[in-house]
Amino acid sequence: MPDTGGRRKRGSEWKLGNAHEVGQLVCVQCGLCNVKRWYQPGDLKEIFGDIEAELVGGKMSCERCGKNDCLRAETQSPTARERQGIRVRRLAEIRMVRRVVWRDED
Numbered sequence: 527m528p529d530t531g532g533r534r535k536r537g538s539e540w541k542l543g544n545a546h547e548v549g550q551l552v553c554v555q556c557g558l559c560n561v562k563r564w565y566q567p568g569d570l571k572e573i574f575g576d577i578e579a580e581l582v583g584g585k586m587s588c589e590r591c592g593k594n595d596c597l598r599a600e601t602q603s604p605t606a607r608e609r610q611g612i613r614v615r616r617l618a619e620i621r622m623v624r625r626v627v628w629r630d631e632d
Contacts, residue, residue, distance in 0.1 A: 539578050540578060540601065541578055541579065542567040542571040542578075542579055543567070545579055546566070549603070551601070551614060552600070553599065553600055554582065554583055554597055554598070554599045555598050555599075556590065556593070557597070557598060558588070559591045561588065564614045565614065567601070569615075569617035572617060573617070582599040586599075
């Protein structure tokens with residue numbers, strides 16, 4: 527399978543499953559507070575499903591500033607030297623939270 531170098535082919539979707547297969551990482555960066563976080567595509571695929579990698583930023587919110595409209599996600603293939611300095615966040619568990627929602631009847 528040819529290495530795409532993190533670039534999408536014209537007319538095709540580059541999904542989280544594709545990025546996981548070729549060993550890429552997903553970099554999510556906040557445009558406001560400029561924090562950068564690295565994730566395994568397989569972990570994000572388990573949470574959000576096999577969606578396009580660029581759409582991940584719109585489904586997350588920044589842990590520092592709390593905004594969700596300024597996140598940008600992209601897949602990258604870091605070199606071995608760059609990978610040493612990267613701290614990859616891994617999925618520990620998924621918790622389902624049940625909440626009671628009330629509505630007033632007219």
